[in-house]
Amino acid sequence: MKRFLKTSLVLTLLVVCRNTHAFPTVKVDTLIDFNASDSLALKKELELMDVLLSNPKFWLQIKKAHFFCSAQRTYHSKRKRHSIYPKLKKDKHSYTSQEIHDLLWFGQDEIGSPNDQVINLKLRAKDYPKNKNGSQTHGSTNSGTLIISSDRKTRIHSKIKGKYAAHLLHEYMHVLGFKHKSNSPSINKKKCGGIDVPLRIQKIAEEIFKHM
Ligand SMILES: [Zn+2]
Numbered sequence: 001m002k003r004f005l006k007t008s009l010v011l012t013l014l015v016v017c018r019n020t021h022a023f024p025t026v027k028v029d030t031l032i033d034f035n036a037s038d039s040l041a042l043k044k045e046l047e048l049m050d051v052l053l054s055n056p057k058f059w060l061q062i063k064k065a066h067f068f069c070s071a072q073r074t075y076h077s078k079r080k081r082h083s084i085y086p087k088l089k090k091d092k093h094s095y096t097s098q099e100i101h102d103l104l105w106f107g108q109d110e111i112g113s114p115n116d117q118v119i120n121l122k123l124r125a126k127d128y129p130k131n132k133n134g135s136q137t138h139g140s141t142n143s144g145t146l147i148i149s150s151d152r153k154t155r156i157h158s159k160i161k162g163k164y165a166a167h168l169l170h171e172y173m174h175v176l177g178f179k180h181k182s183n184s185p186s187i188n189k190k191k192c193g194g195i196d197v198p199l200r201i202q203k204i205a206e207e208i209f210k211h212m
Contacts, residue, residue: 022117023054024104029111030122030147038125041156041164049165052208053119061204062101068194070095073177075143083144085110091177100197109175111146119172124149125156139167141174148175162209170202 026049034042052058073095076088095103102108104119111120126149128137139150148171150156155164178198181191188196195203 024107024117026119028121032124034125038156045165048162063097065097065200067197067200069192069196072179075177075179078143103176122147127152141171146175166202166205169205170198173198173201
């Protein structure tokens with residue numbers, strides 16, 4: 001009996017320890033227009049993202065970062081009435097870096113189960129034509145369907161290791177509701193006074209990928 005108690009105590013402790021160290025994981029829920037070579041590129045980038053998500057440095061840097069325009073969790077208020085996800089009120093709360101960290105850490109998207117510590121992704125591969133002003137769109141997130149579209153050439157098949165994974169984390173911050181003040185990065189930065197939530201998360205990820 002004593003030995004049984006001892007064994008179950010050790011097992012309980014092991015479970016507790018594992019849970020405190022469990023890092024979030026990433027799961028692809030939907031894939032649209034991915035050909036074989038797109039899927040291969042995605043697989044490699046998701047492996048990198050898994051390594052990033054289990055790196056304590058990534059999480060610490062988010063907690064220490066300064067986010068501009070953090071009172072911009074308003075993306076879901078753009079939704080049409082018939083959208084598959086409910087239209088939400090504009091959330092003008094100023095999110096602290098700890099709160100932003102927690103949204104990402106707990107995978108608080110509306111896909112899958114809530115608070116599941118899973119970063120659920122719905123992905124589309126796309127070939128964006130050049131914009132009229134000569135600029136290139138790299139990706140976007142649909143607020144109604146939460147599908148992330150990414151450009152094949154500049155993101156999915158980028159030669160820079162982790163570029164697509166960092167971009168997916170940027171778009172995931174839109175899935176969580178954070179919206180840019182402007183789609184032009186320079187105007188956005190000016191209006192916010194600094195780097196906003198999706199861009200800061202992307203930059204933190206890119207910096208860590210550089211040293212991997
Ligand atoms: Zn964005």
